[in-house]
Amino acid sequence: MSTTLNPGERPTGYLPEGADINRNIAARRLRGKIWQALFFSSLVIGLLALGTLLYTIIDDSFGYIAVQTKIDPEELSDRPLAELSKEELIEILRANISAGLFRRFDRDEPFSExxxxxxxxxxxxxxxxxxxxxSFKLTESLLERERIEATVRERFPRARLEFHSWLNRDFLTRPMSSVPILAGVGNAILGSLWVIAITMILAVPIGILGGVYLEEYASDTWYYRLIETNINNLAGVPSIIYGILGLAVFVRALEPLTSGAAFGVTDSNGRTILSAGLTMALLVLPLMIINAREAIRAVPQSIRQASYGLGATKWQTVWHHVLPNALPGILTGTILSMSRAMGETAPLIVVGASTFVVFFPDSVFDKFTVIPIQIYNWTSQPGSQFRNIAAAAIIVLLVTLLLLNATAILLRNRFKRSY
Amino acid sequence: MTVAELSAVDMAQANGRYAVELHNTHIYYGSFRAVKDVSLQIERQRITAFIGPSGCGKSTVLRAINRMNDLIPGSRLEGRILFHGKNIYDPDVDPVEVRRRIGMVFQKPNPFPKSIYDNIMFGPRINGWRGTKAQADELVERALRGAAIWDEVKDKLHQPGTALSGGQQQRLCIARALAVQPEVILMDEPCSALDPISTLKIEELMLELRRNYTIIIVTHNMQQASRVSDYTAFFLMDADRAGQLVEYGPTEQIFTSPNDKRTEDYISGRFG
Amino acid sequence: MGALHSMAHDYEYLRHTLNAMAHRVQTALHESLQTLRRSDAIGAGQIIRDDPDINALQQDIEDLVARFITQWQPLLRDLRRVLAMLAVASELERIGDYARQVATQVRRAHDDNHPLLMVADLLELGALTEHILSSTIAAFLAEDTAAARAIAALDDQVDERRRAITAAIRQAARTDSSLFDAAIASIGITHILERVADRATNIAERAIYLATAIHESLNE
Structure with missing residues (x-):
């Protein structure tokens, strides 16, 4: 090192002076502008992708359909069918179908019941x-009505053209059907809710408590560090792996429990809502723990110190200060985990979600389907109308996820505290 | 050590001259010795200031007195710290009890994000407070008056403590400490985040509190130490970066004619 | 104000100003003794007119000390040093006054036409006082406690001389009553010179306090 450096002297290197300064600043600003443009174009690409997605879905969800009937409902009765009594309806049915078929229906479930x-x-x-x-897409329905009418008149002379929203109340409440227009996501929604409920009942408390333990109680020893590392890595494991785990453990090994056989349920195997919920709980647990730890770590140390300084025990400090202050963060993370579980498909396929379930689940030992499974199933079916209901189901899923995220934001703002 | 036991010792020693005594105290963080062989006796109902350059161990010593250092993993203490003649580092002593008897005020005001009322009542509640609503109200008022902030907050007891100004927050924190009826109050640079007027208010408050409490304050402000304290302890780190006590005596003496050249150099701003 | 210098720089400036003032005061004392030697009324008038300059320097030092304390909040020796400078400036201002009083006596003696008595002895006493003043200022600026303590012995010499001169003047006045006015004036000058020595001793005490934080009295 030179010992003769004089702080008052000018350094021997070069710093721009005079006109150089302006050139230099202009060059720096230009570089900034280029990067800014790059950032902006990324945003635009993202928005375009999102727009395309939404356009495709909405395009498929609404539009004209050509409907034809074997018989005009007005020929059956002079009043609207919905206004007739049950007995009158039974008579109409008896008159229009074969006696054998009528008897079979009666055998399946007596008409009186x-x-x-x-x-x-x-x-x-x-x-x-x-x-x-x-069926026709929304854009063509709006822009090329004449062509559609012509096509329909030519190919299906008996058919009537009507505007149909594939996403409607019946779609939300009806169960699965092999006829697209009669199919609905009702039982898939219910299935999703059941699975999410079980997932959350297990993952939320275990996640929060595990997070509290690791953050507040665990000392910095090699085995806790090993556990931490594992949890962090588990959060990145592909979800299909969890599906395989679920299949091996919950569906196969624990079948007596998950099928409900141990509780006297006889008509099912291990591929139940319970197995799915347990698998999903495993899947989101690492996320929950990591998230809870982040939220707990964000509680300022000064609050803990203040509490200890007044003679609080560790538990009192955690209960009165750490948890309440971490709550908004934990809630947000919980809801985000919930959206993750809601949209997850792969593990459930492995665990064995049924793709064709026509009844509504009413216990955790039932077979089930969930919205993403329905979408997956429908998109792989031949027939353009399945595309339409798949699109409608996607809208249902997206809206549900949006609602969950909105709740997360609302809760976070509601509980946010200032220090 | 239970409250009852400690109170019994308390009675027996009520007339003792010293509130806290450190005997040959060494404090370690892991293998690093942060404080080396400190012995000093803190006189009852007096203000004792700890001064010294950053990293000299004065805050560490302060936090050892109510076992706040226990919260730092790997910290360890050798020697004895006597409170009412009882070594607070004896295995049968619960740090929670020590912290109730020896309160603490921190550098940055840290009220809980709760109402002023709940800030005050938190300490009593977690320490097993039993009393009526009226008694609680009285306790809150007494604590707030004790910290000279009652008049400023009496109409907004149920508003968040975090909405107060910095100086008010710090006095709220002092009130919060008073509410658990400690005997000793440790203050770790309580004014370093405050403006001069708030600082002056806290200093006046300290002189007021001195009548009933023993106060130990860590400060970087020489003028403050000379203004408020009765005794001053000067800490400095030695060649191994371990803090040690260089000089301890009446503030008057330390700030007029210190015995040690290092004290003189530090106080007059020659280093640190 | 403002424009941060180092504390040492500000202190050095203060010390320089004090030194300048001390120099002015020493010169005034020396000149006043010269007018005594020459019985020079015109020179004496000049010294009287110049005295306000010394007062202004004292006020400068007060301002500098106030600024120094505000900016540096000195403690311990630093604080004692500037406080001592304040006190020394005040002592020097008084000594300046005494030089003016000597000059006043010289001029009045000239105007009233009664030559002062025992001028040679007075000058000798004056030289001793000057010596005390210059060594005390040197001791103060050097913060030399040993030199400062040595002043006490010189101060005793001054008292001794003064008593001897006063006795001789009294003796002369008793034998010749026409010398009465001259005797009063000459005794007045011995008084003044003795005070100068006292003030100088005070400065020496300040030097000792500055260095040791102990108030030591040299005037026993």
């Missing part, structure tokens, strides 16, 4: 036989 709606449904399916023979 069937509801009016169920009879009405039978009439619609078997007598009226509404059938969608063609």
């Amino acid at each position: 069937r509801s009016k709606e169920s009879v009405l449904q039978l009439i619609e399916e078997r007598v009226i036989g509404r059938e969608v023979v063609a």
Whole structure:
């Protein structure tokens, strides 16, 4: 080192002076502008992708359909069918289908015990036989109405053209059906809710408590560091692996428990809502723990010190200060984990979600389907109308996820505290 | 050591001259010796200032007195710290009890994100407070008055403590410490985040509190130490970077004619 | 204010100003003794007119000390040093006054036409006082406690001389009553010179306090 450096002297290197300064600044600003443009274009690409996605989905979810019926409902009765009594409906049904078929329906479930709606449904399916023979996308429906009408007149002279929203109330409440226009996501929504409920009942408390232990109690020893590393890595494991784990452990090894056999349920195997929920809980648990730890770590040390300084025990400090202050963060993370579980498909396919379930689940030992599975199933079916209901189901899933995220934001703002 | 036991010792020694005594105290963080062989006796109902350059171990010693250092993993203490003649580092002593009897005020005001009322009542509640609502109200008022902030907050007891100004927050923290009826109050640079007027208010408050409490304050402000304290301890780190006590005596003496050249150099700003 | 210098720099400036003032005061004392030697009324008038300059320097030092304390908040020796400078400036200002009083006596003696008595002895006493003043200032600026303590012995010499001169003047006045006015004036000058020595001793005490933080009295 030179010992003769004089702080007052000018350094011997070069710093721009005079006109150089302006050139230098202009060059720096230009570099900034280029990067800014790059950032902006990334944003634009993202927005375009999102826009395309939404456009495709919405394009498929609404539009004209060509409907034809075997018989015009007005020929069956002079009043609207919905206003008729159950007995009148049974008579119409008896008159229009073969006696053998009628007896078979009665055997399946005696007409005396069937509801009016169920009879009405039978009439619609078997007598009226509404059938969608063609469906059109939203854009063509709006822009090329004449062409559509011409096509329909030419190919399906008996068909009527009507504007149809594939996403409607019936779609949300009806179960799966092999006829696209009669199919719905009702039981898939319910299935998703069941699975999420079980996932959250298990993952939330275990995640939070595990996070508290690691953050507040665990000392800095090699085995806790090993556990931490493992948890962090588990969060990055592909979800299909969890599916395989679920299949091996919950579906196969623990079948007596997960099928409900141990609780007296006889008509099921291990591929139940319970198995799915347990698998999903495993999947989100690392996320929950990591998230809870982050939230707990964000609670300022000064608050803990203040609490200890007044003679609080560790538990009192955690309960009165750490947890309440970490709550908004934990809640946000919980809801984000919930959205993750909601949209997860792969592990459930492995665990064995059924793709064709027509009844609504009413216990954790039932077979089940969930919205993403339905979407996956429908998109792989031949027939353009399955595309339409898949799109409608995607909208349902997206809206549900958006609602969950919005709740997360609301909760976070509601509970946010200032230090 | 239970409250009852400690109170019994308390009675027996109520007339003792010293509130806290450190005997040959060494403090370690892991294998690093942060404080070396400190012995000093803190006089009751007096203000004792710890001064010294950054890293000289004065805060470490302060935090050892109510076992706040226990919260730092790997910290360890050798020697004895006597409180009412009882070594607070004896295995049968619960640090939680020590911290109730020896309160602490921190560098940055740290009120809980709760109402002023709940800030004050937190300490009593977690320490097993039993009393009526009226008694609680009285306790809150007494603590706030004790910290000379009652008049400023009496109309907003249920508003968050974090909404107060910095100086008020610090006095709220002092009130919070008073609410658990400690005997000794440790203050770790309580004014370093405050403006001069708030600082002056805290200093006046300290002189007021001195009538009933023993106060130990760590400060970097020489003028503050000379203004408020009765005794001053000067710490400095030695060649191994371990803090040690260089000089301890009446503030008057330390700030007029210190015995040690290092004390003189530090106080008059020659280093540190 | 403002424009941060080092504490040492500001102190050095203060010390320089004090030194300048001390120099002015020493010169005034020396000149006043010269007018005594020459019985020079005009020179004496000049010294009287110049005295306000010394007062102004004292005020400068007060301002500098106030600024120094504000900016540096000195403690211990630093504080004692500037406080001592304040006190020394005040002592020097008084000594300046005494030089003016000597000059006043010289001029009045000239105007009233009564030549002062025992001028040679007075000058000798004056030289001793000057010596005390210059060594005390040197001791103060050097913060030399040994030199400062040595001043006490010189101060005793001054008292001794003064008593001897006063006795001789009294003797002369008793034998010749026409010398009465001259005797009063000459005794007045011995008084003044003795005070100068006292003030100088005070400065020496300040030097000792500065270095040791102990108030030591040299005037026993």
